[in-house]
Amino acid sequence: MKPKKLIMKNFGPFIEETLDFDQVATTGLFLISGKTGAGKTTIFDGMTFALFGETSGNLRAGKEMRSMFASPSEETSVSFTFAHQSLFYEILRRPEQILSKKRGDGVTNQAAKVQLTIFDAAGKELKQLSKRNEVDQFIKELLQLDAKQFFQIMMLPQGEFRNFLIATSNDKEKVLRNLFGTQLYQGFNEWLKEQQKAQNKTLEQQQQLAEQLLSRFDWQQEQPVFSTAEALEAWTADLEQQTAAIATMQTQKSEIDQAYQKTQTLFYQAKERENLRQEQQVLLEQQTALEASAPMINQKKHQLEALSWAAEKQPIWQRRMEKDAAYRHAQNQAAAAQDQLRSIQLQQQDWQAQRPIIEQRKEALEQATMKQRMFDSLLPIAQQAHKQQQALSDLRQEAQRQQTKRQAFEREESQFAAQQAQWTAEIEAAGNHQTVKIQLLECKNLLEKWLEIKEQYAKATADHQQRTVQEQALINKQTHLDKQAAALTVTLKTETSQNAKMQIARLQLLLEPDEPCPVCGATDHPNLQAHASYTIEDIMESEQRLLRTQKELTTAKEQLSANHTLLQQCQRQLAETHTLIEERQQAKEKAWQALFAALQVLEDGQAKITEATAADYLKQRMIVLDQQTAAVQKAQQQLQTLAQQQKMISNEKQVLIEAEAAVTTKQQLAEGRMAALMEQLSGYSIQEIETQRLEIKKLIQQQTNEIDSDAAQGAELEKSTVILSEKVDNLQTFSQEKRQEWQQANKDIDGFLQEAGYTEVQFEALLSGLSEKEALSIELKQYQQDLYATQQRLATLEQRLADAEPVDSEALSEQFQQLEATREQMQEKIIQKQEKRRNNQLIYQELHMIYAQNVQAMDQLSQLQQLAETINGENSKKTSLERYVLQRYLEEILIVANARLARLTRGRYQFELADKVGSYRSSTGLEIDIYDDNAGQVRRAHTLSGGESFIAALALAISLADVIQAKAGGIEIEALFIDEGFGSLDEESLEMAMEALEMIESEGRMIGIISHVRELRTRITQQVFVETNGGGQSQIRIKE
The missing domain is CATH 1.10.287 (Helix Hairpins)
Known part of the structure; x- marks a missing residue:
């Protein structure tokens, strides 16, 4: 994936800026520079937001990136174009934001939107996605990275990997944990600790329970x-x-x-x-009582026989009673029917007497019907008049409303005219703020130039002081080396003389007669001098001392020569620095004079400004100017809005006047139609007509009901007379039949009473005692049963008592x-x-x-x-499971990094994962050492110089990004952004860092360096400047 173009609108400090990566990265390496806080890193935030809807590091939400300088109606958006595998992808993303409504006042909350367009190599559109979830899923599948991983691969943060290189294992673990997501292992470790605590707690509870059980x-x-x-x-x-x-x-x-x-x-x-x-005694008493009641039992037997005969004859008696009641009922019915017939006949006479009144009601009904027809014909006219009256009232109200609205428009026009005059006066009062703005910007540029020269002067002065100290140190060293060389020369002469003596003595000892002397060549040796006796060991030791002294003298002379060269170089640089100070001093004074002159022009020669107050003064003036500019812009916007509102109100007022004239015409026509309708109604109102109609309708209904009721009453009376006459005849015949049946029943009763010798009174007495019949029958039967049972039980008891043996009941009970x-x-x-x-x-x-x-x-x-x-990690290796896993990841990173580091350092350095177990777990497992091929040994990473550590950190960081990318299975990322990391490097280290970046650039990567270090501007030709205007806004400028 290679970036192509980035367009940011109202995003962060940018209003509308475009960055064409093809233009700035023609050589692969480019610089993004600007002041701190200008918005350099915001460029990377824009790319991250476009792709993922998040900023780098997820420090701010997308909606928080909306520029504070954006107008309320302009939306925030970021467009990012990148290439991958011969295809081009353009993604446009807008965050959730609050914008002013396009129509009317107020604001609206605009939801987040995104659009992804895919093009082929020829620029032809292949596909477009606009659903947020769909686009996010596509980007995730294409890159195989989330926002965090994208940030880790594309961006090298300020100094983070240099610190990572020399960090302890604990600190490395924290970084790698976030990169490779090994929090699971840490969480598992915490879970094990919690399990231990829970298990210990359970054991304690169980032990307490066991102790309780032991006591129970x-x-x-x-x-x-x-x-x-x-x-x-x-x-x-x-x-x-x-x-x-x-x-x-x-x-x-x-x-x-x-x-x-x-x-x-x-x-x-x-x-x-x-x-x-006990039972036998009770039964004997019971038998005696039963035998004593035998006479009374016999009397009750006779009573039961009489009651049985009465019960047998009771149906005949009952039938006579029924016939008697039927005969009396028939007589009563016949008499009642006769009375009803007489009452109906009287009602017929009264009905005939009401005939004249009924005729009068019929005449009144005809008159009421005619009057109802008249009011029925007037009702539609009255209803039409009522509607016309309502319409006329509505027209009058509408005319009043339009008049009120027109007056309100006229008042608004007056208010708008006053506001227009006020805002126009404010704009005129602002006057020449544009001219002042230009002057201030010129002053600002002069101030920045003066400050830059002043900084250069201060730096040159500091360098001069440093060179002076260095010169004195070199002079002192030169004096010391001179003395050291002189001392070594004296020592060398002494050692040479001594060694010569030893050699002569040695040679003298070796002289043989007639042998030529190796010094003079004589064969005779008459005058041999006496010399000290020296051994071979003494002579060899003297020769060694002589060699050492010669070597030390040679080294001292070399150091003396080198120091002399450095001293000359230092003195030459000191002279150059002195010249530079004078030049910077003159340039500073010249820049200050130009700035002071510009400030005097700005204040008409009245400014009292010193070098100490110039920056604050200019800053304050810029703030005031920004406020004035904002006020003028606001007044202009309000004036423009006011003109639109005036035009709108004028149009509405004209429409209102036309509508008012139309309503007046309609009102006049309605009043004419109303007068014609009222003439037809003859003074009747619709309420009076409806009231009269209801009253007449009620009267007609009442008269009709009375006439119909009278006719129905006459017919009902005639019908009742016929029916009652027939009923009287039938009931009289029925009564005679029931009398004959009653007489026959009396004859039957007299017959069986005479036969039995009872009177009716006696028979009625027997019938009244029939309720005792059942009780007597039961009593007699129970008597026979009791007598028999008592006799049988007594016989049984006598037999059982005769067979039983006597015992002592009390003693037996106690036992x-x-x-x-x-x-x-x-x-x-x-x-x-x-x-x-x-x-x-x-x-x-x-x-x-x-x-x-x-x-x-x-x-x-x-x-x-x-x-x-x-x-x-409480083991011999002092390595936890998580750290062991991270070791494998780190080893993989170091393998990739070593290939790159060997190329960057020309084979001198290699990373090694230290296998030494430290004193503590915090320093064991993830320590990184450096193998130095020049020294042939391993050294600690923190012993590297500034430039070397930068190169090592760069190789490590890029390799880490490669490994993360490989683990994620994503596309190849062909761009890298380095955020700062150069400010702390000296000139030599910066040179090494630049060489390393150029080698990385040769791999085909696009490398963007985000930095404000001045030296990089002279080293990198392709540059992007992020410039501020002093008010918080920034612009992107590409160096031509």
């Missing part, structure tokens, strides 16, 4: 115990003793139960004989009660023992279960502790 066990024979296992073993034996004790007690109870059962049988047999004797009490006491003791054993058994089982769980939990806790210690 009810011993058969208590024993001292010192552990849960001992308690369980002792409890097992104690439970067996309790079981044996219960078995013994149950055996004793069984013997008591047998004696109890035997005594109980004898006791109940004696009790039964006593009950039989039975004693056995029963003993049996109950024994049973209660057994239950108590069983309950005690059951509770103990439950306690034993619960403790045994807790013990088993604790054993298992302790084993799990031990495993958790071992696992936690291993994962947490």
Whole structure:
């Protein structure tokens, strides 16, 4: 993926800026420079926002990037074009933002929007996506990166990787954790700690519960115990003793139960004989009472026979009563019908008397009907008049509203005229603010130039002071080296002389007669001098000292020569610096004079400005000017808005006047139609017509109902007379029939009464006693049953009592009660023992279960502790699981970085992952060492110089980006942005860094350096300047 073009509208400090990467990156390497806070990094934020809807580092939301200088109606947007595999992609994204409404006042909240267009190599559009989720998913699948990973690959932050290079393992771990997402391992470690805490807490709770159980066990024979296992073993034996004790007690109870059962049988047999004797006595008394009531029973038998005969004849008597009641009812019905017939005949006479009144009602009904027709014809006219009156009222109200609105428009026109005059006066009062603005910008440029020269002067002065100190140090060193060389020369002469003596002595010792002398060549040696005796070792040691002194003298002379060269160079640089100071001094004074002259022009020669106050004065004037400019712009916008509103109101007023004339015409026509309708109504209003119609309708209905009711009454009376006449005749015939049936029933009753010798009064008395018949029958039957049962039971009792043997009931009862009490006491003791054993058994089982769980939990806790210690790095390697995983990632990064570092350092340096176990875990596992091929040994990373550490950090950072990119499986990113990192480099280190960047550039990457370091401007030809206007806005300018 290679950036092509970036367009930012109302984004951050930019109003509308375009950055064409093809134009600035023709050589691959370009510089983005500007003052701190100008918006250099915002360029990368724009690319990140366009792709992902987030800013770099996700420090600010997209809607927070809207420029504070944007007008309310202009939207914020970022367009980013990039190329990949012969295709071009253009993505346009707008954040959520609040804009003024296009129509009317107020604001509207515009939702976030995005649009992605894909083109082929010829620029032909292939596809366009506009749904946010669809575009985001496409970008994610295309790049295989999220915003965070994109930032990590494309942007090298200020000094972060240089710090990473020399950071401890702990600090590296934090960085790599975020890059490779290994928080899972850290979280797993924390989870293990929580599991340990939970397991320990569970064990403590279980132990507390076990202690409670130990105190609750009810011993058969208590024993001292010192552990849960001992308690369980002792409890097992104690439970067996309790079981044996219960078995013994149950055996004793069984013997008591047998004696109890035997005594109980004898006791109940004696009790039964006593009950039989008591029963026999009661039955004898009952038999006597039954025999004494025999006469009364016989009398009741005769009474029952008479009642049975009366019950047999009762239907005949009942039939006579029914016939009598039917005959009386028929007579009553015939009499009532006769009375009704007479009443109907009287009503017919009254109806005939009302005939003249009915005729009068019919005449009044005809008159009311005619009057109703008249009012029915007037009603439509009255309704039309009512509608016309309502329309006329609406027209009058509309005319009044239009008049009121027209007056309001006229008032607004007056107000607009006053506001227009006010804002026009404000604009005129602002006067020449544009001229002042130009002068201020010129002053600002002069100020920046003066400050730059002043800074150069200060730097040259500091360099001069530093060179002076350096010169003095070199002079001191020169003096020291001169003395050292002189001393070594004297030493060398002494050592040479001494060595010569030793050599002569050695040669003298070796002289042979007739042999030529190696010094003079003579063969005779008559005058051999006496010399000190020197051994070979002394001579060799002297020669070594001589060689060392010669070497030291040579080194001293070389150092002296080198120091002399440095001193000459320093003095030459000191002279150049002195010349530069004078030039900068003159340039500074000249720049200040130009600035002061411009400020005097700005203030008409009245400015009292010094070098110390110039910057603050100019800054204050710029603030005032910005305020004036904003006020003028606001007044111009308001004046433009006012003109539009005036035009709108004028148009609306004209429309209103025309509408007012049309309403007046309609009102006049409506009044004419209203007068014609009122003449037709003859003074009747619609309310009067409707009231009269309702009253007449009600009268007609009333008269009609009365006439219809009278006719219906006459017909009903005639019909009732005929029906009642027939009914009277039928009822009289029915009454005669019922009389004959009643007479026949009387004859039947007289016949059976005479036969039985009863009168009607006696028979009625028997009938009244029939309710006692059933009770008498039951009583007689019960008497016979009681007498028979008593006699039979007495016979049985006599036989059973004759066969029974006599016993002592009281002694037997006392023995039975004693056995029963003993049996109950024994049973209660057994239950108590069983309950005690059951509770103990439950306690034993619960403790045994807790013990088993604790054993298992302790084993799990031990495993958790071992696992936690291993994962947490408490091992011989002092390496946690997470750090082990990160080691593998780091090794992979270092392999990639070494290939690049070898090329950047011409094979001198290689990264190595230190395998040495440190004193602490914080310094073990992720330490990076540097193998120096020149020295043939490994050295610590922090021993690298500034330029070397920059190169190493650059290689490491780019390789890290490559690995992250490879892990993500994304497309190839052909661009890299380096944010600062150059300000702390000296000239030599900066030179090394530039050489490294040029080598990286040769890989085909587009490299953008974001920096404000001045030296880079002379080194990098392709440059993008981010310039501020002093008010917070920024513009992008490409160096031509």
